[in-house]
Amino acid sequence: MKTRLSAVAAALLALLVAVLAFGQPAHAAAGFSVANGRLYDANGTEFVMRGVNHAHTWYPQQTSSFADVKALGANTVRVVLSSGDRWTRNTNADVANVISTCKGNRLICVLEVHDTTGYGEQSGAITLDRAVDYWLSLADVLAGQERFVIVNIGNEPYGNQNYASWATDNANAIKRLRAGGLTHTIMVDAPNWGQDWSFTMRDNAASVFAADPARNTVFSIHMYGVFDTAAEISDYLGRFRSAGLPIVVGEFGFNHSDGDPDEDTILAYSQANGIGWLGWSWSGNGGGVEYLDLATSFNPANLTTWGQRLFNGANGIRQTAREASVFSSLPPTTPPHTTPPPTTPPPTTPPPAGGCTATYTVTGQWQGGFQGEVRVTAGSAAITGWTTRWTFANGQSVSQTWSATVTSSGATVTARNVDYNGRLAAGGSTSFGFIGGWTGTNSLPAVSCTVS
Known part of the structure; x- marks a missing residue:
């Protein structure tokens, strides 16, 4: 046994x-x-x-x-x-x-x-x-x-x-x-x-x-x-x-x-x-x-x-x-054909309670063109839709976009959410991107965000 x-x-x-x-x-x-x-x-x-x-x-x-x-x-x-x-x-x-x-x-x-x-x-x-x-x-x-x-x-x-x-x-x-x-x-x-x-x-x-x-x-x-x-x-x-x-x-x-x-x-x-x-x-x-x-x-x-x-x-x-x-x-590397991100935070508009903020970033840049991203963040309450706007100061233009509906009127660009990214929980974020053109200077515009 x-x-x-x-x-x-x-x-x-x-x-x-x-x-x-x-x-x-x-x-x-x-x-x-x-x-x-x-x-x-x-x-x-x-x-x-x-x-x-x-x-x-x-x-x-x-x-x-x-x-x-x-x-x-x-x-x-x-x-x-x-x-x-x-x-x-x-x-x-x-x-x-x-x-x-x-x-x-x-x-x-x-x-x-x-x-x-x-x-x-x-x-x-x-x-x-x-x-x-x-x-x-x-x-x-x-x-x-x-x-x-x-x-x-x-x-x-x-x-x-x-x-x-x-x-x-x-x-x-x-x-x-x-x-x-x-x-x-x-x-x-x-x-x-x-x-x-x-x-x-x-x-x-x-x-x-x-x-x-x-x-x-x-x-x-x-x-x-x-x-x-x-x-x-x-x-x-x-x-x-x-x-x-x-x-x-x-x-x-x-x-x-x-x-x-x-x-x-x-x-x-x-x-x-x-x-x-x-x-x-x-x-x-x-x-x-x-x-x-x-x-x-x-x-x-x-x-x-x-x-x-x-x-x-x-x-x-x-x-x-x-x-x-x-x-x-490991030390960071900068991919070729791109420029480093700005050293100062991009401008934002403080949100009211329940509103939203938006930040604008150049994620890549080459001669005559660039790729940008705008990140939208809900404020202290959930939102069901958002609209962002900015005005280019140096003649830049937007030629291609994704994850937002974008229209331009002169130098002013308006971007609205699409069906799948309009609803954000309090503090939640989403982003959309675009391809643009520039000559001479590609400064960062101030971008606003409103609940829609």
Whole structure:
């Protein structure tokens, strides 16, 4: 009896250790870690991705894109790389430069190998095992970057066929990466072109997570036409939350050839539940999905409808992104083609009780043009609508706006709330943005706010 009780006690102890290990942060080499379904940076601060995908491997000359997406408020960029199997290999030196550029712009860098896309269905696609070969060849570049880099093993590693080995192949890939010395947080994509309509990732994520000796793996779902209802989105993401497994929306769009994703629910549910996301994609799309460009021709001053929604709409990047705390110890950088913010606070109009205030900021400036933002804050009582006004003193003009209805009469500009951002709780804030032109001087105007 004593022997039997000892065996039972030992079994219970082993189970308790396993449960605790599942819920405790992984101790990566001063890098990101996972605990209870959440991602934490090296300071132990929870980090929620709010960013975009950038097709670096096809547009390597567009290095200014990192500064551009940072200037628009992003905290993360997912970078498309190639192992050299389907496209030109991104060399160790190039990947080192990508990481340096991300860090210089205070962006967390999610690096992904794209050559795995659609394996089993797409001609030329490579295995996850082959992708691991590429990552291990980058070991000298990745070492020491655990605070700033997340390794996404392979993009959409299976199509709609031959995906039954997804769990085994990902578990083996993770083990190889760990054995090869990589201590970074690892991200794994779902099968079925990333959309997991078969629920293969959803139903096997726990076993893949447990296969990681560091317990430092994040799962990535891509949401396009499969996720066209609020119920599908909340059910899928909610199951990961309930299971205590980390999930991010690694790609999504506002439209797609396979259906119309419900981007409003993706954004709202993610914000309410602390789930990270990365919109597809900054610029350069082709093959009939050019509408997925967030910026036209890589120009941050020419955001598309999708770009305006993602960066400036409700629950978008400007409203919800928070910079990773690990950058607090690094000196700030000024993105190219921009001017520093003013050293004195922008003028405001004190609100009456229950009124509102507005602040005007130049967030980016280049020769002949600039990007501005106006933040509206309710006073001591909730409001149901607002109107702001200002008068330019130096001949400036407004050419493009988002998240407000803007009209101009001479030098005077009037901006009113749109449907989704008029109601503000007491002390609550919202913002809208615009692109403008200037010559000579671009001084800050005084801006007023009235309740409407």
